[in-house]
Amino acid sequence: MKLANNFPSLIQDTVHTVAGVVIAGFALKSFLVPNQFLDGGVTGVSLLLHEMFHWNLAMLIILVNLPFIIIGSFLVNRKFALKTLACVVLLSLCLEFLPYPVVTSEKILVSMFGGLFLGIGIGLAMRGGCAIDGLEILALYTMRRSSFTISEIILGLNVIIFLLAAMHFGLERALFAMLTYFVASRTIHYVIEGLEEYTGVTIISGRSQEIKEALVLQTGRGITVYKGERGFLKDSFEISTDCDIVFTVVTRLEVRRLKNLVHSIDPNSFIFTHRIKEAAGGVLKRRASH
Known part of the structure; x- marks a missing residue:
């Protein structure tokens, strides 16, 4: 068998x-x-x-x-x-x-x-x-x-x-x-x-609730949320606020679409990406297994 x-x-x-x-x-x-x-x-x-x-x-x-x-x-x-x-x-x-x-x-x-x-x-x-x-x-x-x-x-x-x-x-x-x-x-x-290499995307925004809803409900992405703080600027280091740090995984071809979606909600959001060597499980777009 x-x-x-x-x-x-x-x-x-x-x-x-x-x-x-x-x-x-x-x-x-x-x-x-x-x-x-x-x-x-x-x-x-x-x-x-x-x-x-x-x-x-x-x-x-x-x-x-x-x-x-x-x-x-x-x-x-x-x-x-x-x-x-x-x-x-x-x-x-x-x-x-x-x-x-x-x-x-x-x-x-x-x-x-x-x-x-x-x-x-x-x-x-x-x-x-x-x-x-x-x-x-x-x-x-x-x-x-x-x-x-x-x-x-x-x-x-x-x-x-x-x-x-x-x-x-x-x-x-x-x-x-x-x-x-x-x-x-x-x-x-x-x-x-493949052209659809996975990319990790981290989003920090004061409008994280709207961004979470857009990612899950509009694009069908799975997300992970970290609890963090934002602020700590040079002129107001003592001032910070709680925030949700949103992490998701998309294919390389989808990165631009995701950035445009996030910036349409919050133009001042902070987004950074990094290449992921391997990903499995969770809510990922299916692609051919190698």
Whole structure:
């Protein structure tokens, strides 16, 4: 029964992974490799070694990722490591045997669209529960032994890759590699999070009762109310009043509409937003589960 319940998710993960691998292979063989372009991360290391020593790229993809997959089996779990290994091997087979066409040799198009398709491929593979690029695993391993965040570690490692590229191939190639990596990383973010990424909105207003009613009755939002005080200005620090601090979660596409609604009630209301990495339960707008 449990296998039957998990079967749709298994099919979905498999489709995401296979599609991601094929698209990542397309980015490499149709854009980056024929034009001697580089990227960041473990993929960038593989491309760098391929360009410097002319070693087989398919084998490099496996060999360079293998240490990170082993680390991932300890940091995450063995299932994740095996899925990632299968994903990397499949990518290598695609690079070796699929007849990808060379699309363009225009540098800016290679950098932009190579990064775009590579980001789509890596993002889809991550939605399928595995990783094409093992740099994130290394960053997680390093983070547990230092005070740096994952983003800072990944940035630092990529700076080393780009410096090596600049020293060996020249500054222009390194700059294009940075552009490719930036496009790929932003695309990965959108593929994983979607355009409807959740955003937390906090509202402080003297007309909080009207705002609460509008959010719940007009937009159908779920809200949480904190009890607070407002005032404490420089010229009247001793003066404050009790207030309700309203918190709600909306999608990124709904933030502007919510702000307009709140400001129509109280133009002087204080609103601030922050990105939410993950949200579940409560009264949330439904979106596809990944």
